[in-house]
Amino acid sequence: MARPLQSKELALFLKPPLLITESKEDFASLNGALEQEIEPRGIVERIYVAEIAYLVWEILRLRRCKVAIMLPGAAIERLGGIS
Numbered sequence: 419m420a421r422p423l424q425s426k427e428l429a430l431f432l433k434p435p436l437l438i439t440e441s442k443e444d445f446a447s448l449n450g451a452l453e454q455e456i457e458p459r460g461i462v463e464r465i466y467v468a469e470i471a472y473l474v475w476e477i478l479r480l481r482r483c484k485v486a487i488m489l490p491g492a493a494i495e496r497l498g499g500i501s
Contacts, residue, residue, distance in 0.1 A: 434446075434449070434468075434471070434472065434475070435472060436475075437479075440475075440479070445471070445475055448471050448474060448475060449467070449468065449471040452467050452470055452471050452474075453467050456470075
């Protein structure tokens, strides 16, 4: 029979995968809003909520990266392109 996860183990399992440039507070706010909306009742549902938060966070990260990649190209176009 498997033993229940202890709070320390659970905290490690649900640790957010943040880059050093990203805010722990912003991620916690997103995760908290999702938990408040979904109201998980057990460990499995808490894991699902954490996974949703990770996926939403990654979508937002990829959108920021896309803008960062595209902006230099837009600046070159405004200058008349590359000769």
